[in-house]
Amino acid sequence: MFKGSGWLAAGVAALLVTAGCKQQGQQQQQQDVQNDARAQVEAAQERSRQAMEQAQDVQERATDEQKQVADARQDVEKARKELQEAEAKAQQEFQEAQRAQQQASNQATQAQAEVQQSQQQALEAQRQQQQELAQSQQQAAQQQEQVARTQQQNAQLQGNQQLQQLVTGQVVSASPDELLLSSSGGAGQPQIRLQLNAQTQVLVDGRQASSADIPEGSQVRASYQDVGGEPTALRVDVTSRGSQQGTGGSEDPASQDEQPPPQQ
Secondary structure, X not given: OHHHHHHHHHHHHHHHHHHHHHHHXXXXXXHHHHHHHHHHHHHHHHHHHHHHHHHHHHHXXXXXXXXXXXXXXXXXXXXXXXXXXXXXXXXXXXXXXXXXXXXHHHHHHHHHHXXXXXXXXXXXXXXXXXXXXXXXXXXXXXHHHXXXXXXXXXXXXXXXXXXOEEEEEXXXXXXXXXXXXXXXXXXXXXXXXXXXXXXXXXXXXXXXXXXXXXXXXXXXXXXXXXXXXXXXXEEEEEXXXXXXXXXXXXXXXXXXXXXXXOOO
16 A cells, blocks of 8 residues: 555656656747747847848938939039030120121221321322422413513514514505515606515405405505515505595505615
8 A cells, every 4th residue: 555655656756757847848948939039039120220220321321422413413503504604705705806806807997998098188189289380380381481472572572663664655566475566656666575474464445355365556555674684564554446546535645654665
């Protein structure tokens, strides 16, 4: 009885030991599972933390890059505006330079035209002065020639007045270059031979005529002077016979201021 109880107690103790060991094993297993789960959770948390840090870094880098892009865009916009302003300024300066060049060209053209006009005016004034001088010289020469001619004519007139003589007579014969007069009209009376030239003035009964119009036997009153040793008629006044008969009691011109005929 006691032996069976011992075995029972031993069996119970063995069961208790076995159950305790089994329970302890289960607890250890649960502890391991919990430790594994905790480790996994901690690993997952660490990965999550790292991922969040990486995401934060990426976001920070993206923000920096966006800022850099914005800054670059601003720089590009600023550079574009500066380029536009520079182009506009360059275009304005180019246009101003063109206007200045055109203005300078116009001024140069105008100045050249004014110079040419001044030269033409100077040449015209010089030409007019030369023409006026030539005209003045010509007028002076003409005046001097006129004065000399007048003086010569006066001297000639004075000489003619001093040397001129009058003669009356009857026409014996007349030719274009010679007039033969009889001092008293009778045969055998002294004759006067007067030379005729282009300057001899012939009047027949008071009308202008020529030596061919002088009829023979008509009365003549002639003025003459000595030219080259020959008595040359200056003026011949002829009274035809018809005119003498028409006047009847007119005075015989042979009795008026008759000068002695030149010696032949």
